[in-house]
Amino acid sequence: MSTQLKQATNGVPTPQMKQVSRDERMPENALMDAVAAGRVVIPLNSNRRGTCDPTGIGAGLRTKVNANIGTSPRRNDIGEELLKLEAALGAGADTIMDLSIGPGIDRTRKRIIESCRRPVGTVPLYQAVMEAGGAEGMGIVGFLDVLRRHGEDGVDFVTIHAGITLRALPLLERRLMGVVSRGGALLIQWMRRHGEENFLYRHFGEILSIAAEYDMTLSLGDGLRPGCIDDATDEAQLHELRVLGRLAARARAHGVQVMIEGPGHVPMGQIVENVRLQKEYCDQAPFYVLGPLPTDIAAGYDHFAGAVGGAIAAGAGADFLCYLTPREHIGLPDAGDVREGVMLSRIAAHIGDLEKNVPGAADKDRTMSEARAALDWDAMGRCAIDPVRYRQLRETEERSGNCSMCGELCAVKVYREDIGR
């Protein structure tokens, strides 16, 4: 089966490209060129054509938001995961990642995929380590077997931590937090115990073959992402990013769509530079950031701190924001946490879109402001990014007229009267 990238390279606009072109107000040829150049990806498993909405991620497009869900060994309730899925989709998440590690991973994944018309991503390494009974028992054979199952089931994009190499390990010694990526830590344990190079790196070609077969988009994971602002933009992180850039080039040469995952914890003043470096090292591949968190002390509010970094990153060119929830660094989120996390990330993405001049983004703010100037509370509700929350908060207010904040001293009302509107 041909991939979106191969077809774009051949100058064949697919129905998915046409759809994305319409949704994003980008001319079809420009969109196809962007896919061909690898600046835009359309993560869509070839088994999911027709059952998943085509979604473009990359330069010139609306910044997308991903919500992570998934079981853990201690909380392995598929019903709860489907509630989280519903919360994420209801809040407007563009994609879902199933990070399940609780028993029954195959079943959980299938249920999530069949319940989700948005692109679904996974981290096959998590299942590989569970099936291998621990990091040491992992290997490329088991991994490829898992990867193929994910492909068969319709997974649209997969995180692959192929960028961690033996050469990077000494660079970690200077770090305060070491390694905070689940995939990164597991692979390093495997590499140290076996004294061998990362099997995902060594067998990257085989991974590409399976990815191409199902047109699974690779999301090259940053296993060495900094886990605190002190460790940000260090040589370990940049070394891995350069490796990811080379792997991205190999993926494209193989017709496989690819994006790059990024930090993590980054001081505010380094965020723009992080985006610039990613675009430079990875030849403009879409950048998928986790946060970034510009402070380490916001536990309980990391969805907010991450969205601050996400807004700045998106404005600087990041294409895809992975949400955080209020439970980040604390525990597994519930459906309420998921909703809150998606909403803040969507606001961050929109702030970034205004900065990037994404077509249509500024119209939303203008329509809202017109509604405000007219004191039209219902119209404001329709413009609000979360009309449900808006209605909840308005419930205690009077139906029309001024709000309880200012009453008759409402500046908008006073000014309108004054200019005779």
Added chain:
Amino acid sequence: MSTQLKQATNGVPTPQMKQVSRDERMPENALMDAVAAGRVVIPLNSNRRGTCDPTGIGAGLRTKVNANIGTSPRRNDIGEELLKLEAALGAGADTIMDLSIGPGIDRTRKRIIESCRRPVGTVPLYQAVMEAGGAEGMGIVGFLDVLRRHGEDGVDFVTIHAGITLRALPLLERRLMGVVSRGGALLIQWMRRHGEENFLYRHFGEILSIAAEYDMTLSLGDGLRPGCIDDATDEAQLHELRVLGRLAARARAHGVQVMIEGPGHVPMGQIVENVRLQKEYCDQAPFYVLGPLPTDIAAGYDHFAGAVGGAIAAGAGADFLCYLTPREHIGLPDAGDVREGVMLSRIAAHIGDLEKNVPGAADKDRTMSEARAALDWDAMGRCAIDPVRYRQLRETEERSGNCSMCGELCAVKVYREDIGR
């Protein structure tokens, strides 16, 4: 009674300067110079010495957070306001503004001041308009009478919208949202009805005399602040900012401490420039920003959107963040909204402080990261900016060991085992 500014100019370090110098790890002489130059203010009514904690606001100091509380005609319950005050102080607000417009303003203000050891600010114009029965009936005599009462009662800083002048009014015609400042709209109504110059501008000298008498810090209000991102950084806003710069110079010459209020709604990419212009036009006076909000569509989450802008502004040199609550643009907040608003603003301020290299700021993040690297959950709670929220979220987790997110696959745990820590 001499003001902090006069004493600094005379080279006399006051007990308040000494306290701020210790709290902020700024050498006493440097702090005194900053007060003398007007880069730092210590809002503290001379009647409140001993009953209010000295708080410095300005360059080189920790970014401060203000919480607005106050009654409205429809919600005029002093008990509720005292709950909001408690919520704000409990969440770590540095200052409180009482914006009451419900009947019994004098009594409400007195109760708030006597219950608050942090600096208290007001907008005397609100009381002046209520006592005058509307904007048209206002005048300088009534205003000065109110201002003096606020001074007697111990108000530490007052917003004065003296920068709106007749010359600015034609500049508003191009705006989408017009005027969104309560004080601004009322004064413009007064100016238009009377065909006269803003009485706060014309009688600024008399305002200065009363402010000096009680050492009330002036917070020069931006009555023309943009109410939507479309109106940001326009000529109306900049015209007023230049007027505020001249008024600030007059205030300092009179020995009156002064800071400048700023927008409002500002696209992300214009925030840094807004801070730069304020510092330039107002000779480095402390900058007190409301938000800024980099999008107009986040109703229900404007405390978050405002904190995104606040973090960027603080990092660029803004000194003082006015919080927003989830009810901004919708209604009067309750105590829960107040708590949430203060917390997000505090995180934004801290992100800014890391960027500004405020002494001690980075230590907090480092200590948290050390606790994380050691998987010491109790220590993490002590480092968290909101230990109460942290404990609530941890309640469903096991007392020690890994969290429910990753269980045995905890990256930190795996990595620690691996390097034999």
